[in-house]
Amino acid sequence: MALFKKKTTKLDNYSLKNGVGLVTYDDPTSTISEQFNTIRTNIQFSSVDKKLNSILFTSSAPSEGKSTVSNNVAVTWAKQGETVVLVDADLRRPTIHKTFNVSNRVGLSSYLLGNASFEDVIQPTMVKNLFVITSGPIPPNPSELLGSMRTKDLINRLEDKFGLLIMDTPPVNTVTDAQVLAAQIDGVIMVVPQGIAEKAGVAHAKQLLDTVHANILGVIMNRVTKEKSQGYYGGYYGGYYGGYYGAEKEK
Numbered sequence: 001m002a003l004f005k006k007k008t009t010k011l012d013n014y015s016l017k018n019g020v021g022l023v024t025y026d027d028p029t030s031t032i033s034e035q036f037n038t039i040r041t042n043i044q045f046s047s048v049d050k051k052l053n054s055i056l057f058t059s060s061a062p063s064e065g066k067s068t069v070s071n072n073v074a075v076t077w078a079k080q081g082e083t084v085v086l087v088d089a090d091l092r093r094p095t096i097h098k099t100f101n102v103s104n105r106v107g108l109s110s111y112l113l114g115n116a117s118f119e120d121v122i123q124p125t126m127v128k129n130l131f132v133i134t135s136g137p138i139p140p141n142p143s144e145l146l147g148s149m150r151t152k153d154l155i156n157r158l159e160d161k162f163g164l165l166i167m168d169t170p171p172v173n174t175v176t177d178a179q180v181l182a183a184q185i186d187g188v189i190m191v192v193p194q195g196i197a198e199k200a201g202v203a204h205a206k207q208l209l210d211t212v213h214a215n216i217l218g219v220i221m222n223r224v225t226k227e228k229s230q231g232y233y234g235g236y237y238g239g240y241y242g243g244y245y246g247a248e249k250e251k
């Protein structure tokens with residue numbers, strides 16, 4: 001199986017321009033979509049005592065698949081019947097407006113700056129039950145905005161209004177945004193691309209998340225090979241085998 005069509009140890013700007021591949025929407029009966037269903041179920045089971053109202057996806061470094069994984073998990077979750085709001089909290093490298101083909105005139109940054117109302121920034125998508133809040137215009141001070149009381153209030157409002165809030169965030173090791181948000185979200189999931197992420201980098205990211213007492217539910221191994229799909233600290237969600245990216249999404 002051809003695992004890596006292209007090397008992504010360097011910054012990958014494909015999804016910035018085109019959005020990420022929504023295999024769960026484009027090809028819901030495929031093996032990969034099935035794996036996303038399994039991932040969803042496992043996330044649900046990882047918190048049996050308390051129903052999760054919000055989950056956040058992050059990783060140690062850029063271009064490791066945070067947006068791909070979080071967006072596809074959001075689709076499978078909404079398809080199950082729960083109302084889901086997917087928030088693009090990556091105010092530096094946003095992709096959700098591209099992926100779902102919606103306007104990014106107003107979004108998270110606009111709301112946080114007081115330039116748009118709560119209702120203004122919530123947009124429906126082509127997936128029933130799935131709503132998105134795009135990044136909005138890229139602000140000069142993302143960390144400051146995301147650390148504000150207004151962000152805290154927004155998270156609470158979204159948790160009340162929707163069955164589940166899902167956040168796509170920047171990598172933990174480069175900026176503090178994900179850390180700041182993780183402290184306010186019920187569960188955190190790390191995307192770990194097998195064979196790409198440095199072990200030390202992942203350990204460091206976990207440390208940073210532990211500092212803010214984030215509730216790390218587990219990791220999702222992205223691009224794992226079958227032989228390597230056994231265990232990793234914090235739990236293992238079932239593989240999401242790479243390789244389908246030979247067929248790039250056309251837009």
Ligand SMILES: Nc1ncnc2c1ncn2[C@@H]1O[C@H](COP(=O)(O)OP(=O)(O)OP(=O)(O)O)[C@@H](O)[C@H]1O
Nearest residue numbers: 014015062063064065066067068093223242243245
């Ligand atoms: N399982 C996979 N197999 C092959 N390529 C993948 C896989 N998952 C993601 N990619 C590719 O890797 C690139 C980065 O993916 P994605 O945009 O989801 O990462 P990200 O962590 O959100 O990046 P950023 O740090 O820019 O937000 C994209 O080109 C995507 O198509």
Ligand SMILES: [Mg+2]
Nearest residue numbers: 066067090095
């Ligand atoms: Mg991303």
